[in-house]
Amino acid sequence: MRIGVLGLQGAFREHVMTFEALGVATVVVRLPEQLSDINGLVIPGGESTAIGKLMMAYGFYDAIRQQHGAGMAVWGTCAGAILVAHEVLDAVPGQETLGIMDVAVRRNAYGRQVDSFEADLDFKHLEGDAFRGVFIRAPWIERVGEEVEVLAEHDGHIVAARERDMMATAFHPELTGDPRVHRFFLDHVVASS
Numbered sequence: 001m002r003i004g005v006l007g008l009q010g011a012f013r014e015h016v017m018t019f020e021a022l023g024v025a026t027v028v029v030r031l032p033e034q035l036s037d038i039n040g041l042v043i044p045g046g047e048s049t050a051i052g053k054l055m056m057a058y059g060f061y062d063a064i065r066q067q068h069g070a071g072m073a074v075w076g077t078c079a080g081a082i083l084v085a086h087e088v089l090d091a092v093p094g095q096e097t098l099g100i101m102d103v104a105v106r107r108n109a110y111g112r113q114v115d116s117f118e119a120d121l122d123f124k125h126l127e128g129d130a131f132r133g134v135f136i137r138a139p140w141i142e143r144v145g146e147e148v149e150v151l152a153e154h155d156g157h158i159v160a161a162r163e164r165d166m167m168a169t170a171f172h173p174e175l176t177g178d179p180r181v182h183r184f185f186l187d188h189v190v191a192s193s
Contacts, residue, residue, distance in 0.1 A: 001190065004029040004038035008054040010046020010079060014174035018182045032063035038072060040190040045078030045136065045172050048107065049092050052083060061098060068100055073165040073193040075185050081105055081168035082139055089142060101166045102145025109140040109157070109170075121171070123152040123160060125188065126180045133159065133171035140170050165193035 005015045007028035019026040027034060029041065041064065043051070055061055068074050076084035085097050087104040110117070116137065120130035133154065141158035144150060151167075152160035159170040160181075167189045173181035 001025065001040075001186065002027065002038045003040045003042065003186070003190070004034060005042045005044060006051070006055075006060070006080075008058070008060075009051050010044040011077075011172060011174055012042075012044045014172075015042050015044055015077075015182075018174050018179050022179055022182060022186070024186065030058075032059050035063055035067040035072065039193065040073035040075065040185065041067070042185075043074065043076045043080030043083050044174070045080060048079035048082040049095060051079055052096055055083070056096065061096065064098055065100065068098075068165075071165070071193045073167075073185070073190040074098075074100065075167040075169070075189065076101075077169050077174065078136065078138055078172055081141070081170055082107055084166060084168055086145075087143075101161075101163050101168055102148055103141050103161055103163075103168060104143040105139045105168070105170075106142045107139050108137055109142075110135055110138045113137050119154050121152045121154060121159065123181065123184075124149070125151070125184060128180070131173070131178060131180060132176050133173075134175045135159075135171045138170045141168060162189060165189055
């Protein structure tokens with residue numbers, strides 16, 4: 001198995017380190033051609049409009065859609081959750097998403113940088129204690145389609161969901177030192193693609 005982490009902007013290094021600690025071959029994806037050699041792609045947190053502009057400049061939108069259609073799993077964290085969504089509420093005018101996951105995401109739902117926080121989450125299918133979610137200018141998932149499984153909520157808002165070979169988390173699992181969500185992605189999301 002080989003996992004790619006989109007390395008255009010944001011917290012991609014931490015995802016790479018977490019997957020490598022799990023013994024998984026991992027590559028930082030900076031060009032669309034690199035997508036053909038991976039089983040799953042993580043679109044990391046960062047700034048969704050900045051990542052989106054870079055994805056447009058490098059030709060990633062069609063390339064990701066094509067590779068996902070050919071069986072590549074996709075996980076969006078924070079800004080990445082915005083980029084995989086069918087719909088973005090409070091979007092910047094002209095903001096494009098991949099539109100591959102049947103969710104509506106509210107951008108910056110929890111407020112600005114100063115409103116960042118951590119919270120214990122009951123994340124479905126994870127064994128052990130609650131998962132400590134790190135929320136930084138986080139979105140939340142406001143609506144999900146019929147095929148989407150809600151994986152975690154915080155204060156009545158959906159913060160993690162899965163649809164077949166796609167996953168979205170509003171928080172940053174890569175910043176916790178706890179690899180369980182990454183392992184879930186490998187074992188249940190990539191494995192289903």
